[in-house]
Each structure stands twice: as structure tokens, then as C-alpha cells.
Amino acid sequence: MQTRDIVLPGMYIEERKGRKLNNCYSEGEKVYSKVLGILKISEEEISVIPLAGKYIPKVGDRVVGVIDEVEVSGWWVDINSPYKAFLPIGEALEEFVDLKKVDLSRFYDIGDVIFCKISKVTKNKIVQVSMKDMIARKLFGGAIMKITPFKVPRVIGKGGSMIELIKSKTKTEIYVGQNGLIWVKGGKKEKAWECISTIEKEAHTSGLTEKISKMLEG
């Protein structure tokens, strides 16, 4: 077994030798894959990058979310995951709010779209998000598209090359969430949509960058 091999649940990979495991499990020294995915072996870690599955929140991930419910002390946010995230007032607003007088929907209302950061995930997967992040913001207008979360890295490309290419050529504003939700606004929105859909469908093929460049020229 080597890096880039496809592995399946239960497939033996190699000896652990003290390394970290990601999407793998060990029995004694023996390491097996937990999921269907692509193997990545390094000196520090044996990791499997899943080829399918739901978005499961991790601290530090930046996600696109949609306000789902307004509560007394914060907001419930749909983050395209089995788990809803909570955005508490303290993580959303700088100013003091008198909760007796102010309805929180004044700041974020049901259906509003935000780009936020996963700030806390407990063992039982209680999830909190925060707006206290450099690039967190409320996203006005635009439209959301949904892709399978594990294809997000393809859409972003190496060092953001792919998404920057699409943005500049289509003159759009795009926010890509790790959770597979992508917000697009302005410019040739439909073209950007088309490119991202193509990347999702053909994420596993080679020559993708070339193909997208061509689509953007045409």
C-alpha cells in the first residue's frame, strides 16, 4: 500500500510505527483503513482522505451556513452536516445588546447566509460557530450551490489556484465552505456555477485545470 492507493474499510495498510492516524484504526501495530478513500502516508501520519461522506465539523474549518432558527441568546445555523451549529451572541456581535429590547433577528434572520468559523466541537458533537474571524461575514444576495464536501479541495485547487482562476475570469465573488456549500455572487455567476459543477463531476480525472481554463475562455 502506498500514497494515492484507494483503500476500503478493513483494508490493511501497514505497521503504525508511532504515527498519528486519520480515518484509520489500529489493532496492535497493524493499521487498517476505516473508510473508502485515498491513502496518504507520511512520516508523521497515516491518513485516508474519504471519497464519500457527510461533512463533520472540525474546529478551524471555515464554512458557509444558513441561519435556521433565531433563539433568545443566539442563532442555529444549518452547516450542511448532520449537526447544526450554534452561533451565540458573544461570538457574533461586538456591541452590547439589551436582550429585553432587541430581537436578534435584527442582526441575522432566518435564511441569512454567513461565512463563519467552527470555533468549538465537543466530544458529543455539540458545534459552535463564530463570526470573530478575519474573513467571517454576512453574505448578502448571491446564490448558494452544494457540492460533496470531500471535493472541496479540488474546487479550491493548489494554494487556491483553481478558485482564484474562476473568480478572476468570471468577475464573481465566491466563498467556498469546507462543508460543501459555495456562495457565488455577481459577474458571470452561471459560468462559475458551470465550472464548479464540472470540477465536482470530474474531480477524479486528470487535466482538470486545463479543461476549466478552456471553459472560462470559451
Place this chain on the structure above:
Amino acid sequence: MGKKTNIQLMVDGRRIDGRLPEQLREIEMKIGEIENADGSARVRFGNTEALVAVYGPRSLFPKFLQESDMAILRVVYSMAPFSVDERKNPAPDRRSIEISKVTKDALSGAVFLEEFPRTVIDVYEYIIQADGSTRVTAINAASLALASAGIPMKDLVAACSVGKIGDVLIVDLCGKEDNYSESDMAVAMMPSKGLITLLQMDGRLTKEEVLQLLKKAEENCKKIYEMQKKALLEKFKVVGED
């Protein structure tokens, strides 16, 4: 199961459908035919065919059903009304309810449920045509559907049926053998670990015969396991870029 009959189940070393005692039927495995599902698979053993869809992990309501430290797995096994000789009432019967329950046990042991607290993973099994061994065929498909949904597991689960006609051990029972053989056994296991996750047997067997049948079942689960792996690898083969 063990009904009296005049039907000759074995003639000149051949079974009622012409197979040799230890011969599996023609097996077909297809992954991902249900677009809406998070994972799906169709598996056919001869004229027994199961379609399985997996949804989840997803949030579970009402809340009191949730387990705070793990996901729950639910299984519904059902048969198409037209899958059998005489139309089957589509409402769940006692047999289907029992099969759903033992299948849930057979799959739960293989899934890392602790990774998804408070959620549910739903496995829906639908038998399109039934000619014996439906529960094991469905388990083979369910295991493929779970893997293709990205659900973490210790191993794939492979399953098969074994039985006995006279003194002859047979594998992969067809409908008539299911009904009239003296003894039959359904086995599911995690083949690379040698761990049995489902075991149901009825008939009249000595302890030694039970163990012989189990070994046959293990051998054949391993064969089926290889086919499952092949089906998954083929579906998800990735051409490297750059």
C-alpha cells in the same frame, strides 16, 4: 425450512437448479444506482436481488431516540409485493421485522457508530426478486452501500447461506432449497477478522455438522468479500492528476 416434500433437491450430485453443492449462483454487484441516497448498492445472486440505500449519518428526531455518545443504526428490510410467487402484502410482517432486527445487529458491529453521536444511519433494504437467501443478499448490498456512503467501518460485512440436503453440504440456497432442505444457516461476517456478525440456523444438526457448515460459510463469505472489494474499487477508481 424442513417442510416435507416429494421434490428431489439433489439428483446425481446436482442441485435443483443444476449447480454443484458448493457452487454459488451468478453474482452481480452494482454500486450507486440511487441518486438521492448517500450510498447505495444492488446485489443479485441468481434470481434473488436486493437494492439497498443508506441515508446518513443524519440528525435524529424525536430527540429522545438519540444516543448522546453514538449514532444509532436502523434497518428496514422489505420485500416487493411482486418478488414472490403469491403477491406479498407490502405491510411489514413478522418475518421482515425479525430480519430487520438481526440485520441491524449484523451491521452495527462493523460500523464505528461512536464517531457520529446523536445521529442516525438508516439502511433501507428492498428485495426486488426473491429466490432464497434474501437476507444475506441484502446484507452484502447493505455493506457496499454503507462503504460507498463514506461510513467508517472495521471491515466490510459479507454474508451467505449454507445448508444440508441429505449428507451433502450446500452453499447459497435457492428458494426451493430454503423451503425444503433439512437444515439451513445464514451467516454474515467481517471476513478479514474472522468475526461472525450474524448467525441463524435451524434444522437438526450435530455440533460437528454445525461447525462444518460454519467453515463452508466462512470460505464462501471470503469469496463474496473479494467480489465486494472489486466492485467498490472499480466504482471509485481514481485517475491521478498532475
Place this chain on the structure above:
Amino acid sequence: MKNFVEEALAQGKRIDGRDFLSFRKIEIVENVSKKAEGSALVKMGETKVIAGVKMDIGEPFKDSPNEGILIVNAEFSPISSPNIEPGPPDENAIELARIVDRVIRESHSIDLEKLFIEEGKVWTVYVDLTVLDMKGNLVDACVLSSLKALWNAKIPKIEDGKIVREEFSGKLPMVYKPVTVSICKYNNNFLIDPTDVEEELINAKLVVGVRDDDKICAIQKQGWGTFHISEIERCLDLAIEKSKELRRLI
């Protein structure tokens, strides 16, 4: 949090002082319902189950026109536990009934051919089980009470094609006395006759039905735990050995 039961099991002990391979005290009360053709109440430790046999004239199945019919039903009475609500049987009650059914049927314990009355008419034997106190090891208790009730059961008299209740023409044609022994796996140990509290800690159980001639008539694995083949061999040995203790009670 570990409770006392768990701590005891981890040390190879049980809080009621039994060793792993002992049954609780078993008591059987026969003919607890005078209206039934046969009945028995089994107390297995604190677990209480009741089985009753009723018989009726029925139509045979097409593929077995000369055989009587067996129908087994089980119910967890709301009497039996704070966790049971009144209503139709759930998956656990259904599984229980189907295991009991298979043990009785597959062991050929009843000579169903002797239940033929005349062309198109056979006896239907109903075995109805009710769990009265759910304190663990229900399958073994239910099989035991069913078999006891069946071995006690009498066939009603027929006059002019009708059943005369409370008059009997003979005993039910019983042949074998199958019983089940449910073997539970705890860590690498095996134990039998678990209490309800012990059952909560056990995730793999093998129900083994054994006939008088040591033939295995039914096996059902329960719970999400797993077994190696070698462990199953050990379970079968234990079940055969322990089945004799239960069979003596029928």
C-alpha cells in the same frame, strides 16, 4: 460510571453469588390456567413468563395437507417492566416468538402428522407466551414454559365436527423436549442465564436450541457483538451440557 454488576463481572463474579455457568433457581408451576389446554408458569430467578396452549380446528397449509399447524405468539406485558408500553409486539417480542417457534418446529418436538383430523381439517396449536416480569434471559424461560405447557397439553374432544371444551380425547403427541441455552459473551468469558442488569452489559449472545439427542435445532446470534468460530464451538459445547439441566424440568 461502573456499577457493581459490571465490577463483579470484570472479576469473573456475579453479584448474586452464582458462577458464570449456573442458572438461577428455576421453579415451574403447571396448569396455571384451567381454561387452557396446557399451561405453565416459569420463574427463572426473578424472571417470570407464562405459556398457554389453545387448540382449534383449522385448515391445513396447501403444501402440508396432513399436518397440524403451530402458531407461536409472544407478548411483553406492560406488567413486566416500566419500559414496556401497551401495544402491538415490538421487534424484540417478535424475534422472541419466532425463535420459540423455530425451536418447537425444527426439533420436530410435536408430531404434527398426528394432528390430522380429516380431509381439510387439522388441529391448530396456539402457543401464547406472555412475559410477566422482565428480569433477563427471556428466550430460555419462554422455551422452557412453552415446552412444559405443550407436554401437559390435552387434545379437546370432537363431537359432530365440533370441539367439546373441557373434555379431552388424549394428550398432545409430543416427541422431543428441546430447550435453549443462551450463551453470553462477556470480554473473553461466557456466562449463562443473565439477569436484566447483566444483559445491559452484554453485547453478544448466542441462543442455542438443543434436542434430547444433543442435536442443535436452532441458533440465533443476538446483539451487535461478534463471535469467532472457535468461540461458537465453545458455546455449542456449553449449550449441550447445560441443556440437560433444563430438560430435566420438563
